[in-house]
Amino acid sequence: MCRNIHTLHNFEPAANDDEVHAAALQYVRKISGTTTPSKANTDTFTQAVEEIAHVTRHLLDDLVAVAPPKDRAVEAEKAKARSVARFG
Template sequence: MCRNIKTLFNFEPPATDAEIQASALQFVRKLSGFNRPSQANEAAFDRAVEEVAAAAHRLFASLHTHAPSRDRAVEAEKAKERSRLRFG
């Protein structure tokens, strides 16, 4: 799994369209192997990003959980602490 793709479900505040779009872009980049596609592949690449983002929106709309929403600031602090412990 690509390390740059973050969990977006069950956060307060909810994931923004920009965050979902960025994750979709990272996913398509990983699948295609292109950081930036050639002009010949640009339309297909952009279409794939839009389709993945749309699928993510549908997924989030259909998911249900009884777990309380996680706080973004708290989760960011936990990630910083894990990074500090791992890399010093």
């Protein structure tokens, strides 16, 4: 369920709002134990996602990196190579 949460800090270009929202959604899904909330919990679920996305955006904006920004394409290739090595 959490495999879609990726490192968002220190990339060029910086993480966009969709990536931050997707990470927040996956986090709330993991914590709540459900991918789709019941009708009774939809508002609470949605509010939690919005709040976590908001806090995540502040965190990413405030973090200081000493290393040069990573390239998304290079990191994707590394992940693909790891997957091939692991699963053949």
